[in-house]
């Protein structure tokens with residue numbers, strides 16, 4: 001049970017390997033990472049007893065940038081018939097679990113397998129419950145079964161309060177038809193990921209103020225307006241008319257990189273496609289000058305060395321803000337709705 005399986009966006013396996021290897025070295029856990037290109041997952045093989053469990057205990061899942069989901073466990077080969085019997089045997093050494101998720105990888109084969117998983121889940125759940133291996137208790141570890149095919153599954157464990165919020169790290173968000181662009185889901189997902197639900201009414205409260213840099217046509221502004229937040233939408237492009245009728249939006253045709261708010265705002269959000277170093281400097285200015293309390297900003301990724309570049313920019317922002325004597329929490333994640341980018345969240349403490 002000493003391998004970690006980490007799901008990710010296809011094409012980002014190398015970033016996951018680099019990130020988890022760096023963290024393992026930092027925690028002094030011996031092991032190595034491996035991944036096949038475009039497999040939508042990476043493995044970290046721990047070469048010391050209990051290494052995977054120690055890593056998952058010491059790390060907070062929501063601090064990882066590229067992994068969408070993680071679990072510690074091992075691969076089990078499954079026969080054509082009586083898969084449940086073989087899984088029960090494999091689970092003999094596993095603790096009793098408090099919930100069960102059946103997962104697949106974010107690949108075409110994975111999509112094909114999800115129908116099988118849906119059919120398999122009910123009898124499996126019943127058999128695990130009957131065998132005393134599954135109870136309904138969030139304090140117990142979650143059993144995560146990732147199917148690579150109908151003949152092979154990774155039988156993994158993760159704590160329900162220290163792993164992805166949704167199976168495979170894929171949020172179940174419905175695209176609101178009135179929103180002006182699909183990007184709207186990116187900001188909604190960011191809120192789910194970075195802000196505990198219990199804080200939404202306090203930190204995304206009616207009457208708050210926000211600046212949306214690179215706002216057009218208005219998917220992010222739409223999310224803010226839904227929460228009755230007053231938005232200054234900065235973009236030379238046109239905003240969706242429906243949003244302008246809401247009475248919550250002021251459109252400023254200006255350059256987001258030189259725009260300065262008349263008075264500090266609660267939120268700055270930015271979805272401008274720009275070189276990441278320039279966006280990172282913008283983040284530092286907004287938080288550093290006290291122009292906003294919190295920010296959600298998209299950082300576009302370079303073609304190569306994406307993990308190293310993100311780490312370098314986050315460290316630069318952190319150093320810059322500390323040099324100003326400020327306490328700011330900084331988090332970063334490649335969200336499901338992010339493509340060649342990551343999303344950063346910053347909050348002045």
Ligand SMILES: C[S@@+](CC[C@H](N)C(=O)[O-])C[C@H]1O[C@@H](n2cnc3c(N)ncnc32)[C@H](O)[C@@H]1O
Nearest residue numbers: 181183214216217218219220235237255256271
């Ligand atoms: C990806 S789109 C934003 C989509 C928007 N978040 C939404 O949900 O509808 C990027 C926007 O940034 C704007 N943009 C690019 N450079 C800009 C700049 N320097 N200042 C302000 N806006 C800029 C573009 O006009 C474009 O509308």
